[in-house]
Amino acid sequence: MKFLGQTNIDFLGMRRYGFVISGAIILAGLISLLLQGGPKLGIDFEGGTLVQIRFNEDAKLPELRRILRNMGFEKSDVQTFGAPNEVLIRIKISQDTETLVENLENAILEELPRESPEFRRVETVGPKIGMELRGKAFFAILTAMIGILIYISIRFEFKFAIGAIAALVHDVIITLGIFSIMDYEISLAIVAAFLTIVGYSLNDTIVVFDRIRENIKRLKQESYNTIINRSINQSLSRTIITSTTTFVVVFTLYVAGGEVIKYFAFAMIIGVIVGTYSSIFIASPVLVLWHERFGEKQR
Amino acid sequence: MFAKNTPRLLIIGVILLWAIYALFPTIEYSLLSDEEKAMMKEDGSLADLESKIIRQGLDLKGGMHIVLEVDIPTLIENIANNKNDLFNEVFNSAKEKSIEMGQDFIPIFIREAADRNLRLSRHYIDLVNDSKDIESVLQDQATDAIDRALEILQNRIDQFGVSEPIIQKQGDRRIIVELAGIDDPERARGLLQSTALLEFVLIKDPEITQNLLTRIDNVLKGSEELEDVLGQADQVEETEYTTEVTESRIADEQEISLSELFGEVEVSLGDESDASGVLVDRQLFEKRPFSALLRNIRGDIGVPERNIYAVNKILKMVKVQSLLATGDSRFAWGNSKETFPTVEGREESFYRLYHLEAEAGLTGGVITEAKATIGGTESQAAGQFVVSLGMNSEGAKTWSRLTGANIGRKVAIVLDKKVHMAPVIRSKITQGQTTVEGFANMDEAKDIAIVLRAGALPAPVNIIEERTIGPSLGHDSIEKGTRSILIGFALVLIFMVVYYRKAGLIADFALIWNILLVLAILATLKATLTLPGIAGLILTVGMAVDANVIIFERIREELLKGKTVRAAVDSGYARALTTIIDANVTTIIAALVLMQFGTGPVKGFAIVLFWGVTISMFTAIFLTRTFFNMMTARRTLTTLSI
Numbered sequence: 001m002k003f004l005g006q007t008n009i010d011f012l013g014m015r016r017y018g019f020v021i022s023g024a025i026i027l028a029g030l031i032s033l034l035l036q037g038g039p040k041l042g043i044d045f046e047g048g049t050l051v052q053i054r055f056n057e058d059a060k061l062p063e064l065r066r067i068l069r070n071m072g073f074e075k076s077d078v079q080t081f082g083a084p085n086e087v088l089i090r091i092k093i094s095q096d097t098e099t100l101v102e103n104l105e106n107a108i109l110e111e112l113p114r115e116s117p118e119f120r121r122v123e124t125v126g127p128k129i130g131m132e133l134r135g136k137a138f139f140a141i142l143t144a145m146i147g148i149l150i151y152i153s154i155r156f157e158f159k160f161a162i163g164a165i166a167a168l169v170h171d172v173i174i175t176l177g178i179f180s181i182m183d184y185e186i187s188l189a190i191v192a193a194f195l196t197i198v199g200y201s202l203n204d205t206i207v208v209f210d211r212i213r214e215n216i217k218r219l220k221q222e223s224y225n226t227i228i229n230r231s232i233n234q235s236l237s238r239t240i241i242t243s244t245t246t247f248v249v250v251f252t253l254y255v256a257g258g259e260v261i262k263y264f265a266f267a268m269i270i271g272v273i274v275g276t277y278s279s280i281f282i283a284s285p286v287l288v289l290w291h292e293r294f295g296e297k298q299r
Numbered sequence: 300m301f302a303k304n305t306p307r308l309l310i311i312g313v314i315l316l317w318a319i320y321a322l323f324p325t326i327e328y329s330l331l332s333d334e335e336k337a338m339m340k341e342d343g344s345l346a347d348l349e350s351k352i353i354r355q356g357l358d359l360k361g362g363m364h365i366v367l368e369v370d371i372p373t374l375i376e377n378i379a380n381n382k383n384d385l386f387n388e389v390f391n392s393a394k395e396k397s398i399e400m401g402q403d404f405i406p407i408f409i410r411e412a413a414d415r416n417l418r419l420s421r422h423y424i425d426l427v428n429d430s431k432d433i434e435s436v437l438q439d440q441a442t443d444a445i446d447r448a449l450e451i452l453q454n455r456i457d458q459f460g461v462s463e464p465i466i467q468k469q470g471d472r473r474i475i476v477e478l479a480g481i482d483d484p485e486r487a488r489g490l491l492q493s494t495a496l497l498e499f500v501l502i503k504d505p506e507i508t509q510n511l512l513t514r515i516d517n518v519l520k521g522s523e524e525l526e527d528v529l530g531q532a533d534q535v536e537e538t539e540y541t542t543e544v545t546e547s548r549i550a551d552e553q554e555i556s557l558s559e560l561f562g563e564v565e566v567s568l569g570d571e572s573d574a575s576g577v578l579v580d581r582q583l584f585e586k587r588p589f590s591a592l593l594r595n596i597r598g599d600i601g602v603p604e605r606n607i608y609a610v611n612k613i614l615k616m617v618k619v620q621s622l623l624a625t626g627d628s629r630f631a632w633g634n635s636k637e638t639f640p641t642v643e644g645r646e647e648s649f650y651r652l653y654h655l656e657a658e659a660g661l662t663g664g665v666i667t668e669a670k671a672t673i674g675g676t677e678s679q680a681a682g683q684f685v686v687s688l689g690m691n692s693e694g695a696k697t698w699s700r701l702t703g704a705n706i707g708r709k710v711a712i713v714l715d716k717k718v719h720m721a722p723v724i725r726s727k728i729t730q731g732q733t734t735v736e737g738f739a740n741m742d743e744a745k746d747i748a749i750v751l752r753a754g755a756l757p758a759p760v761n762i763i764e765e766r767t768i769g770p771s772l773g774h775d776s777i778e779k780g781t782r783s784i785l786i787g788f789a790l791v792l793i794f795m796v797v798y799y800r801k802a803g804l805i806a807d808f809a810l811i812w813n814i815l816l817v818l819a820i821l822a823t824l825k826a827t828l829t830l831p832g833i834a835g836l837i838l839t840v841g842m843a844v845d846a847n848v849i850i851f852e853r854i855r856e857e858l859l860k861g862k863t864v865r866a867a868v869d870s871g872y873a874r875a876l877t878t879i880i881d882a883n884v885t886t887i888i889a890a891l892v893l894m895q896f897g898t899g900p901v902k903g904f905a906i907v908l909f910w911g912v913t914i915s916m917f918t919a920i921f922l923t924r925t926f927f928n929m930m931t932a933r934r935t936l937t938t939l940s941i
Contacts, residue, residue: 001798006859052772101765102485120772122484126763128401129366140896147888155881189831192901195893196838196908199886203842206885207849210878238845238852245794245848246841249787253837256786258779260358260772264834 003240007233011280012225012288018281022170029177039180042187045134047127048092049100053108055115058084067107082259086120100124137191141172144195148202156209159294163287164205167278171201175270182266189264197271200246204239204279211235212284224291228284236280243276304932307925315812318819324351325822349463353822356829356903359777361770362479363487367452367760368472369445371404372397374758375437379422389417403472405437442471444757449474452760454753455490459746474760484767486742494715494759495750497663499701500655502709502721503628505598508654511626516587518618589613594649596637599721601649604636610652627657634717634737653711653718660701660710665694665731669751671744674734684744685734686751695731703727714747780833787837788814791844799851801940805926806847809918813843816918817910829903839911842886846919849882850875851941864939865931872924879916886912 033039043050053059061078064087068076073091081088091100101122108117125133145165152161172194179186211231219227250272254265328348331339339345357364372394379386393408400407412419420427427436449468456464456476465477481487503511583591592610594601602610613619614630623629633651640646668689674681690698702710702724711721712735719737738744792810795803817839821828854871862870890912893905931939 001800054771102488105485118769118771119767120769121767123766124762124764129764131401136896140892143896144889144892147892148885151884151888188901189904192831192893192904195889196886196904199889199908200842202885202889203845203882206882207878210881214874234856235852238848241798241848241852242842242845245791245844246838248790248794249837249841252783252787252790253834256779256783257834257837258776260776261780261830261834264831268834268838 002237004237007236008229009233009236010229011232012229012285015281015285015288018277018285022174022278022282025174026170026177029174029180032177032180036180039176039186040183041134042185042190043090043092043123043125043130044188045130045137045186046092047125047130048090049104049125050121050123051089051091051101051104051119052081052086052121053089054083054086054118054120055112056085057115059087060112060115061087063112064089064108067111068104071103071107082262086259133188137188140191141195141198144198145169148198152202152206152209156213159287159290160209160213162290163283164202164209166286167205167275167283168198168201170278170282171197171271171274174274175267178270179267184263184266187263189261190267193264193267193271196268197275200271201275201278204243204275205283207238208232208235208279208284209287212287224288228288232280232284239276239279243272247272304925304928307921307928311812311922311925314816318812318815321819321822322353322815324348325353325818328352346462351822353818354825354827355773355777356827356832356900357477357479357766357773358768358830358900359773359780359828360479361481361768361773362477363481363484364764364766365476365478365488365491365762366469366764367448367474367476367491368763369441369448369474369757370759370761371441371444371472372408374441374444375405375408377758378426378440380424381422385415385417386422389415405434405441409434409437445472445474447757448760451754451756452476452491455749458749458753459487459490473763480770481767482770483742484765486746488762488765489743490746490750492760492762493747493750494756495663495747495753496713496715496755497666497751498659498711498713499661499698500631500659500711500713501701501705502711503626503654503656504708507626507628508600511622511628511654512590512593513587514622515589515613515619518622519588519613519616520585522588522618593652596639596649596651600652600654601637602652604648604650607650623657629655629657631655631711631713631716631718634714634719635739651718653721655711655713655718659713661694661697663751663755665690665697666751667691667694669748671738671741671748673741674736683736684738684741685736686738686744686748687732687734688751690731690733692731695729698731698733699727699729776830776833780830784833784837784840788840791840795844795847799941801930802851802854802927805923805930806844806851808926809847809922810840810843812922813911813915813918814840816914817907820910820914821907824906826906827903828907829900831900831904832907835904835907835911838908839915842912843915843918846875846879846883846915847923849878850919850923854939854941858939858941864937867939868927868931872920872927876920879919883912883916 059080061080064078065076068078068089068091075092077090079088080086089104091104101124105119105122145168148168149161149165152164175194175197176186179190184190208231211234212228215222215227215231215234219230222230247269250265250268254262254269257265336345339348372390376382376390379390389411390408393404393411396411397404397407409419411417419433420429423433423436426440427433445468449466452474453466456466456478461478461481463479465475467475469475476491478487589610592602592606592613594603631653633653636648636650638646638648666688668687670687672685672687674683674685706724706726709721709723711718712733713719714735719735735747738747788810792807795806795810797803799806814836817836820826850871853875854867857867857870858864887909890905890909894902894909
């Protein structure tokens with residue numbers, strides 16, 4: 001079986017469209033991020049409390065909101081989570097958390113005894129820890145990028161590293177923007193997903209780059225553009241198959257993996273799509289642009 | 300030709316056998332029913348089996364993850380001597396700054412002291428000779444406190460009886476505790492946080508207490524700070540005055556009498572015919588701002604729950620603090636809420652407030668034995684949950700002297716600054732035997748006995764991070780995670796066979812081998828499988844096919860160019876090799892970074908991803924190659940099923 005025979009698509013010729021599309025999505029994401037004053041950080045990074053409760057009947061959200069208000073938590077957020085009888089309460093607090101959870105649990109148990117609330121998950125992160133985790137996450141992404149940049153510079157040329165980094169920055173910004181537009185929270189697990197996207201996006205980019213490197217040696221008389229176009233076409237079949245299988249598994253995870261892992265899977269889905277797209281429409285064109293501007297001097 | 304592949308096949312087979320062997324306990328464990336597990340637990344073979352299976356993270360099996368931080372400022376305050384006003388000022392401002400800036404307390408404290416010309420060596424005279432050493436001495440004290448706290452917590456948890464608890468130091472100020480399968484987080488919290496500071500303190504005579512209350516009233520009268528307190532109290536509780544009235548009208552026959560302690564109060568409040576109760580209270584407030592917040596419960600001071608905020612505020616005022624200091628006394632709250640009916644038939648909750656000597660007559664250091672029991676029939680605490688204590692000879696001597704000299708007075712038994720009981724001393728206690736009452740249930744008594752035996756923490760510990768996952772949520776996660784792995788896995792397997800035929804079968808075998816090996820490594824390394832770890836496993840499935848796809852596509856290309864099957868396979872593998880390595884190393888770099896910086900669940904993800912990608916490289920290059928070699932070994936082969 002075969003999806004694609006030999007193709008000969010002028011991907012570089014389409015790079016303008018690619019840049020426009022990417023630019024539009026990035027712009028939309030940035031506007032959303034700007035309007036909301038940055039990404040919506042979860043309690044892992046902001047500090048606060050998260051309580052997941054299951055009731056034996058549909059959750060009474062107004063009741064819960066009233067209880068929270070009475071306890072003085074104006075800045076709390078109550079939403080159903082996965083099922084109508086399950087809720088997730090997020091409370092952003094910066095002061096004393098010691099007795100907060102106990103008080104909240106007692107208040108809910110007292111006010112809604114017939115719904116037999118079951119506290120399935122209670123997470124409290126102090127503001128100090130939140131700040132530290134934020135720093136750590138940022139540092140982790142930065143370290144990974146630098147490590148990868150160094151590796152690619154050693155294995156390929158520096159301009160390849162520029163193309164790869166451009167693609168993965170593109171991917172992370174788009175995913176971040178889409179999370180902001182969807183109003184999803186960034187938690188620790190999402191940062192892990194981002195790093196995986198970084199790894200995946202590169203994986204894809206490098207397969208194409210590897211072909212380019214090989215073809216540059218073999219087809220010395222051809223123009224840079226032709227070589228790159230041919231390389232993308234040659235690896236297109238592989239790109240599509242791998243992306244499909246990866247997409248299938250992360251999509252399964254999104255649909256069947258349960259509510260807790262859903263957002264992680266969502267980030268991965270975006271990552272797989274954008275990562276595949278960017279290796280063709282961002283990484284390679286950036287490589288060409290860099291080559292056109294600085295390449296001749298280097299050679 | 301076949302012989303050439305034998306060593307390769309042997310290696311593949313041996314690794315496969317090893318993987319199955321390593322996974323066998325996990326399979327065996329998952330097939331056990333609950334009854335069988337209970338039986339094995341009794342003969343001790345369960346723990347042995349559990350040590351060999353893939354560990355599940357707390358997010359999968361349910362439990363508590365707690366990060367504790369030792370309260371360094373309190374420690375530094377506790378070990379200081381000759382505290383004066385300047386010391387307190389410096390201490391408080393350093394504490395505030397440290398919280399504000401999120402930085403270590405000790406250096407800020409020392410800088411602050413230097414700025415205000417406070418000679419710290421005076422206050423730590425028994426620790427320092429040279430004032431230059433003060434910072435390192437205090438740092439040593441802090442480090443030592445954390446090590447001791449770690450040891451004590453370890454001790455407590457061991458006695459509490461949780462299976463495989465994890466207690467670790469994180470950095471140099473924090474302690475991580477992981478308790479699996481905890482169904483009462485509140486209890487666990489109490490067990491960890493209780494400093495277990497036990498004190499036996501004499502209660503001040505009622506006349507002295509009354510005297511102090513009057514003086515506090517006088518100091519507060521017309522004070523601006525008071526307006527502050529009441530203003531805030533008003534915001535919290537509508538108006539303090541109206542609630543005042545209803546609570547004050549507690550009838551005598553309902554066991555609460557307004558005694559001579561609040562003589563004046565009794566007169567004005569006893570006059571129930573007074574229709575304008577609010578006004579009376581308003582006047583009362585202006586006259587006796589502090590006493591007006593208090594009630595009398597059987598000769599003790601009772602504070603209605605609503606007034607606690609205001610009372611605490613007043614007690615913390617500098618003026619009140621200095622009154623307490625001159626009288627060598629302090630206040631302490633009772634440990635439990637008591638409910639009494641009011642005249643209107645409403646239930647009102649009270650906490651007792653005790654006026655104690657500043658110095659404890661005896662502290663918990665002398666305790667050698669602590670046991671939770673039910674009070675004997677002949678004792679006062681018959682049928683109650685009590686903790687009976689045994690003391691060493693020195694403690695017994697002090698206790699005997701203390702009780703002998705104060706017959707008729709009340710002594711408070713204070714645990715973690717909360718008064719558990721305040722019995723009247725009836726006779727001299729000589730043997731050091733004593734019991735502590737005031738526990739709501741046997742569990743509470745047991746926990747206190749544990750913490751008393753394990754010893755007191757050098758300083759309070761604060762919970763700065765807590766994650767509790769209920770067992771049902773963990774169970775759901777495992778179920779859904781497993782299901783999505785199986786579905787995703789099946790889809791990929793089917794796709795590969797449909798797309799690549801026989802070659803797809805080889806890839807499928809490699810994929811299964813791959814997953815088995817990752818799981819076997821997790822079991823052997825005693826790594827923890829978390830929910831993100833499951834996600835990592837699924838991702839591995841998706842990405843592991845990639846190496847195969849790269850190779851197969853390359854072989855197809857070579858075939859198209861008209862190469863023979865053998866040549867196509869050879870050059871396909873040769874060409875794909877560098878691509879596979881370069882592409883996977885970047886993912887490995889990301890995984891390694893995550894392993895370094897990630898905590899808990901994220902680390903679990905990184906470990907799975909790292910091994911998944913590493914092994915998939917090996918499988919694609921070594922394992923599938925072997926099978927291709929075997930397929931192409933026949934010289935007559937002209938077509939390849941790919």
